[in-house]
Amino acid sequence: MPTDTNRLGGTMRRTVAIISASAVAVAGGIAGTVIWLSQPTQAEIEEACYNAITKESTETNRPDECESLSDDDYGTLRMGWFLENEGLGNVDEDPGDLLDYSDDGEVNGSTG
DSSP: OOOOHHHHHHHHHHHHHHHHHHHHHHHHHHHHHHHHHHSOOHHHHHHHHHHHOOTTOOSSSOOGGGTTSOHHHHHHHHHHHHHHHTOOTTGGGOTHHHHHHHHHSSOSSTTO
16 A cells, blocks of 8 residues: 655645744744833833933933823923922023023023
8 A cells, every 4th residue: 555755745844834834933933022011111211210300401302211201291300300309499480581591401591
C-alpha cells in the first residue's frame, strides 16, 4: 500500500507556518503590551511637570517635562505652583499682577 508523502509534507508545512505565525503574533502582542504599560500616565506627566516648574518658568520657557502638556494644562500647573510657592504677596492689591506674572514670570507691568 503506497503512501502519499507529498500530501503529508504539505500538511506539515502548513502546520509549522500556522504555529510560527501564531508565535510571532503572540510575541508581538506581549511586546506591544509591555511598551504600552511602560508609558507614563497623564497624572505622572503632570506631577513631573509640576515638580520641574521653577520661578523662571514662563509661558514660553517651559521645563522639558512639561513639553507634552497642552497650553491650558501647563498654565494651570504653573499658576498652581506660583500660588503654592510664591503666594499672593502683593498680587492681591492689583488683580492684573496675577496676569502679569503669568505672562513672563515677574510682576513688572509687561501686560500693560
